[in-house]
Structures are given as structure tokens and as C-alpha cells.
Amino acid sequence: MTEQARSADELLDIVDADDNVIGRAPRGEAMARRLRHRCTSVQVRDPQGRIFVHRRTPVKLIFPSMYDVVVGGVVGAGESYDAGALREAEEELGVRGLPAPESRFTFLYDSPQHSWFVRVYEVECALPVRPQPEEVEWWDFLTAEELERRLPDWDVVPDGLECHRRLQTWHGQP
Template identity: 60%
Template sequence: MSAADEVLDVVDRDDRVVGQAPRGEVYARGLLHRCVFVQARDAEGRIFVHRRTASKLVFPAYYDMFVGGVLGTGESYAQAALREAEEELGVRGLAQPTPLFKFLYEGPGGAWWSYVHEVRCELPVDPQASEVDWHAYLTREELDRRVDGGEWAWVPDGLEAYRRLRAHPESRL
């Protein structure tokens, strides 16, 4: 099954499930759905940053400071956060990511409910080749320079989540 065929819950502006549709249809029709963002930090507190593969359906070859993705039908935000973090980082045995806040992203690429989490990953990472083209751990200062410098194309939803995370009182940024 291709990513476009994966069935997602369609939600309303209050984040209530109102139906299901294949991912490709959800994107094509601009239907609201659910997504998780997980900021992974290593033992030194550096932030995992990566470039998405060129084959991604949304924002191909863009940089991101989160791992994550869409929720499958019936999946909770917590389940998706752990699943996506382990898949994209290529690890097993992560602690459950800590939920921080949820917001409705509306911008380039569409609109979706986005739940931001963070997790400590002290395991050696082996990022999923179909998701991650390049990766490194950056300090917050290095990441902020990359974000503010404009040299890298950042996924707009991740950039919005990062800006909100920097302002969030429970964030360890």
C-alpha cells in the first residue's frame, strides 16, 4: 500500500472525527486531519534535524526539526507520537514522548490538527531511509541560526510548531 492509500480520520475544526478518507484524497481535497510533531533531543540536549526525502507527498526535500506524521484511523496522538518517533529515528524502546500542546495549523500545504511532543533519544539513530535524506543533532543556537538565516527551506508546519514551542512555558528549549 502506498502512503497515498493510507486511510486517515477526517476531523472538524473542533478536532472531532467526522469520517475517513485515503491520505491522497485528504491532501487533494484539503480535508482536516491529525498530525504529530516530536522534537527529539540527544543526551546532550541537541535537537534532531533532518531533510525529508524527495519522495515525500508533502514538502519533499525540505528540512524539519521534528519527526512525526499523520495519525492513522483510530490512532491516538500518543500512539502516533511514539510510533512516528521510533520509525523515523530508526530506534526501538523510546520513552513515551511528552505531550506539550496542540494547535490547528493552517498554511502552505493545507490545514491539520498538530500535537507537539518532545522526547529524549539517547539511543543510536538509524533514520528511516524512505523518510530522511540527511540528519544531524544541532544545538538550539545552531538551529536558530539555520531557521533565522533563511538558507534552508523548512517545512512550514514544522516551522510554525517550532516558533510556538520556543514560546511554550513547558518547553525545555
């Protein structure tokens, strides 16, 4: 079974406008029918304060081959945001023993194609990263200045970029 097929079969909680669970559906169906669900986004920094950035592989179910400035993904059915954030961060970074990501805020990401609540986190990773080749095609840690210089030239995952911008505002940065 391909990574994309496994991903499409993952069971998600479907939520209402107040983020209350109202049902469950396979991820592929949730995406195809634009059913509102839950996701996590974790901005990862190394001990020098550089931000982990990566390009997604072409086989990703959504936003294939795009750059991202956060790691994360869907929250599984019955899973908490906090557990999902840690699981997704460890999976995408290829590490074990990551400190618990710190929750910052939650918002509704709503576009014509997608609808999900995003809980945004931050974490420092001092461990050597080994990103999953099935999920991450390229990666690096960039300073905030380097990242801002590159963003205009990159095709960036839209909800990840929104998380990044909202984190900047949360930290009082322009």
C-alpha cells in the first residue's frame, strides 16, 4: 500500500464550527468532501534559533512538492491535539524523545478546498534530525532573515505560511 493510500484511510474526527467532535471519516473522504477536522502545526527551531523548513515529497496527499515552514498534520480520531503535535513532529523530523511542543493558539483554516482547525505549537529540537524520506524531499534550518528572503520565491503550503505569520504576530514581530 502506498503512503498516499495509507494516509487517505486514516480515520479523523470531524468537528463543528466550535471544534466539537460530531463524527468520524477517513482522511481521503474528509479532504474530498471538505469536512472540517483537526490539524497541528509545529514550528521547530534548533538551539541556535534557526527554523526548520522543508519541501514536501510529490506523493503527499495534499500540497505535494510545496515548501513548508512548520511540521505537523492531521489529528487522528480520538487523539488529542497535544499528542498529535508530538507524534507528527517526531515522525517528520525522524527523532524520538522530542520535548512536548508548547501550544500557542488555535485558528480555523478555511479555503475553498480545505477546512480544519489548526493548533499551533513551538518546540526546540536539539536532537539530530533525520526527516522521513517519504514525507520530506529537502530540509534545512534557516535563520528568520534567511527564511524571509526565500519565502517570496517559494511555493509555500498556505496553512503553514499562515501559522508562521500568526506566530510572528503572537511574538510581537512585524
